[in-house]
Amino acid sequence: MTQSPPSLLSLFTGFFTVGMFGFGGVGPWARRLVVEQKKWMTAAEFTDLLGLCQFLPGGNVMNLTIALGSRFQGIPGAVAAFLGLMTMPVVVVIGLGAIYDQYADFPPVRRAVVALAAAAAAFVLANAIKVAMPLRGKPLGIAVAVITFVAIALLRLPLAIAMPVLAALSIALLWRFQR
Amino acid sequence: MTGSVLTDLMLIFGQVSLLAFGGGNSVLPEMQRQVVEVQGWMTAREFAALYALAQAAPGPNMLVVALVGWQVAGLSGALVAVLSLCGPSSVLTYFTVRIWFRLRDAPWRRAVQAGLLPITAGLIMAGAVLLTTTTTTGLATGAVTAAATAVFLFTRVHPLIVLAIAAALGAGGFLV
Numbered sequence: 505m506t507q508s509p510p511s512l513l514s515l516f517t518g519f520f521t522v523g524m525f526g527f528g529g530v531g532p533w534a535r536r537l538v539v540e541q542k543k544w545m546t547a548a549e550f551t552d553l554l555g556l557c558q559f560l561p562g563g564n565v566m567n568l569t570i571a572l573g574s575r576f577q578g579i580p581g582a583v584a585a586f587l588g589l590m591t592m593p594v595v596v597v598i599g600l601g602a603i604y605d606q607y608a609d610f611p612p613v614r615r616a617v618v619a620l621a622a623a624a625a626a627f628v629l630a631n632a633i634k635v636a637m638p639l640r641g642k643p644l645g646i647a648v649a650v651i652t653f654v655a656i657a658l659l660r661l662p663l664a665i666a667m668p669v670l671a672a673l674s675i676a677l678l679w680r681f682q683r
Numbered sequence: 684m685t686g687s688v689l690t691d692l693m694l695i696f697g698q699v700s701l702l703a704f705g706g707g708n709s710v711l712p713e714m715q716r717q718v719v720e721v722q723g724w725m726t727a728r729e730f731a732a733l734y735a736l737a738q739a740a741p742g743p744n745m746l747v748v749a750l751v752g753w754q755v756a757g758l759s760g761a762l763v764a765v766l767s768l769c770g771p772s773s774v775l776t777y778f779t780v781r782i783w784f785r786l787r788d789a790p791w792r793r794a795v796q797a798g799l800l801p802i803t804a805g806l807i808m809a810g811a812v813l814l815t816t817t818t819t820t821g822l823a824t825g826a827v828t829a830a831a832t833a834v835f836l837f838t839r840v841h842p843l844i845v846l847a848i849a850a851a852l853g854a855g856g857f858l859v
Contacts, residue, residue, distance in 0.1 A: 593742020
């Protein structure tokens, strides 16, 4: 720890700005706040904590607010950082939804959303390609990814059933053959 | 009626919360399956439109759940959906962070993390393909997806600018 622990208010306001400006992903903004601007943690501490947050289920930065907030100020700190991150985005997204409800039948709005949806799908597609890149040259990993894809996208299996089976299979395979 | 819808939202997104290994996009196919196929709350196209709106807003990319909740049960639906999605994973994070320093050097942790990576990759690709098949309504929207994917992959243009250009082209009637 590089400074005295941040107060509840500064946890809230700090992550409030992350939520407000974090278009298209809040990760880089969170790093800027915690490491560069406020110096709440060193880069190494931040990377370590983010590693935990990526390891656990749930949104990575959402988990980060809980982990970081609770480390400095216990449960109130976790709640303050979490609410800071989420308040503005939830308000904006519900506002957008309400406006869309109102004007969904107005042709320019309908056309804009159709085009927006195509671009948003591209965002996920690009993300999918980036996440898959580290699997290059790892046939076992590629095989597990393909099986997962088929199970979920084509067979449409429930994730709650597919996930434990796939996870056990993947961890066992990689543990056995790729050490 | 509303009570049972709120319960459904809570159960669905509470479960999704604990399955979201690798972040929000990895549970996109499961959310779509539950919302469109199991519950029949909306069509796949409507879900894709809500996802696009959530993407255009700031903040974590899992906020499509707020819009799903809003559509099926108004403001209380939106809040229940968001809290159900965030609650279980947050509680798990809170308790895990305390034992993290003993956990992180354990050999099985690396194995688990390495094993989850290809699954996350497959899940996100599944979500991307499901979304793309619903948003590709014709040649023009397909071209938007292809062009935007290339921009996201090969340039550092801000995503919001790409989304704004696409929406403007659409509104102007150049695409559909």
